[in-house]
Amino acid sequence: RRREDAASDGAPQGCVFTPMVTGPQSKTDEEQAEFENSSDFANYFCTYEFLYHQKQMLEDQRRMSAYYSAIMDNAMRFKDKVVLDVGAGSGILSIWAAQAGAKKVYGVEATKVAKHANVLVKANHMDHIVEIIQCKMEEVDLPEQVDIIISEWMGYFLLRESMLDSVIAARDKWLKPGGALYPSRACMYIAPIFNGDALEKYKQYQETMNNWHEFLRETKGNYGVTMDCLTQSYTAEQWQHFMESAQWIDMPAEDLVGEACMIKEIDLNTATVEDYKKIDTTFSSRLSKNSRVSGFAGWFTTPFEGSPAAPASDPIMVLDTSPGTGYTHWGQQMFNIWPHQHANVGDVICGQIEVTRRQDNQRLLNVRITHSIEKASGKLAKSKHTETIWQIQ
């Protein structure tokens, strides 16, 4: 009834993290909750059960070496400690924690990949220390409190996937007072950019619309049905797809045309879900180049500082996913604006950014940026405010 074009690079097909639709509106809240819960499991956790996807993450060398260093350089902090690994996946962080000297490691993993983690733990002779538990973090029953929580929970633009919620829940329930989180902090950034792909996106949008008009003619000619009435809906659908969807990109530093702005800092020691569930803040970035502005890039950093009671050793390891610092599987998220605007060195792009969870799927994000350009020259007044909402899928 329909054809899909599936990539074929070794990725187990048909099992990707997809957004959910909300159910029919006649559902009760309880039914809706059950629906979301089920769909969430099917859609979200499914991906992580394949070794192929684990391997993709294990091949991200910046991710790997940041965690490796954060653990190994602080072996004295892990020595004889009890550690909890939230979303253990293949179990690699659990094994490192054990290698660093932990006396006990609980690796909690919801998907079937837990089975592989178990094998890996045994093969690396850590089964006397590491215990892999296949369970959702929120439902696990541990026999003791822990000294350290390790977790690689970060999604695109930090918060996609909302897995931080599980880390916070684990902290509140299982971390001893004064215990440490690795990473301990997370910072989100945006900056104005110019990237050549942005124009390409607009061209692709135009092409699909040209193709649509051809389609209208053929449908009318061949089958006597007029479809012009759907043009507005189709336009909206395609504009959303091409122009209002964030893009993954591995961006060179040269694409940055202004200062990076930290829009959110999350202290994992104290944050609650409410603190980051909705981000709503202003920003202001001074242009460093005379350039067209094609939009914004968003990324994050996560420092591994241990806890005030047991600080990590200097220099503090920071996983940095900024443009130009080298490939990570997170890359950056690119938010394209249209039309592009021109700005000069010293001009200031200022505005407001809101990052919210999508109503139809709490694990996906909407990013709304309202911005204007204040000219340094004073010759031009403020450019008009432009507001766009992108989806991070």
Add this chain to the structure above:
Amino acid sequence: RRREDAASDGAPQGCVFTPMVTGPQSKTDEEQAEFENSSDFANYFCTYEFLYHQKQMLEDQRRMSAYYSAIMDNAMRFKDKVVLDVGAGSGILSIWAAQAGAKKVYGVEATKVAKHANVLVKANHMDHIVEIIQCKMEEVDLPEQVDIIISEWMGYFLLRESMLDSVIAARDKWLKPGGALYPSRACMYIAPIFNGDALEKYKQYQETMNNWHEFLRETKGNYGVTMDCLTQSYTAEQWQHFMESAQWIDMPAEDLVGEACMIKEIDLNTATVEDYKKIDTTFSSRLSKNSRVSGFAGWFTTPFEGSPAAPASDPIMVLDTSPGTGYTHWGQQMFNIWPHQHANVGDVICGQIEVTRRQDNQRLLNVRITHSIEKASGKLAKSKHTETIWQIQ
């Protein structure tokens, strides 16, 4: 936490028909049923709500002209009749039925695309005849019985998606005695083939395994963790992905190396879900070429015969998705075997084929073929039986 490589051709992303995972085993049957039901809605129906995907189907000219002819050439059968369109989508079949003279058409569509269908019906001035109802077919309450059921319910290899179940349910509940179904019959075929892509698949499999061994060395060298213990699991995962997943293909007739075998005929007037829920039959195909055999192709045809009481006019329209008859979005499903086998004109490939629904997702299929080659020359004994199970995702 992970990168996906999404195609970007205008397809609304992140909303594709994906298989579901089964829930944790602690679930009760009732919970499991609710889980499947919710996931099914999220995964299956989601796709069809986008105009982009509707357009893909509307651009399939063989699909479109088969239905158009089946309806318009039998306008005398639709005249003053009450028609039910199961899974109406954009509503095109409903509009045609009205144009052909139906006095009332109910277009039942579960997804939000029903909204667009409504607009389309109005724009084509058929809202006095066509009524679009957004509802699952199984739950709809029509005010009357119908004379004709039209539906485009076919999936890959006919049965993927299991939408025929809804048509059968509609027939049992809403079709008047002697009423007609368009299409009225469906036939499934397989044939031995040689296709060059088959070797390519094996090469891709080998490449991912070479890459895996490189990955093992690096993980050991850089991070002190041995992963050899997962090689067997990874091999199985990749073999499944590359070699035991059916492939969509638009195949030229030359690729057929032996006779096509009809493995199933479904009379929609009388069939029950039990009749086609599991197909298990033998087949036998005489080779028409001296050729390597790279596997099998599977496809279907659907004749539009009306009913015995109200037969369609001659010649009977048949939607034929055989290799070499021209592009359809269904294409054919290709089942690759490994190693390839050689056969000569007159040799006979015989065996058994089983088509079953996947346990973890009733809308996906497993195809198991056990085959052997009987040499016409008599010089060689039967080749050994080879059995493979493919997934149609």
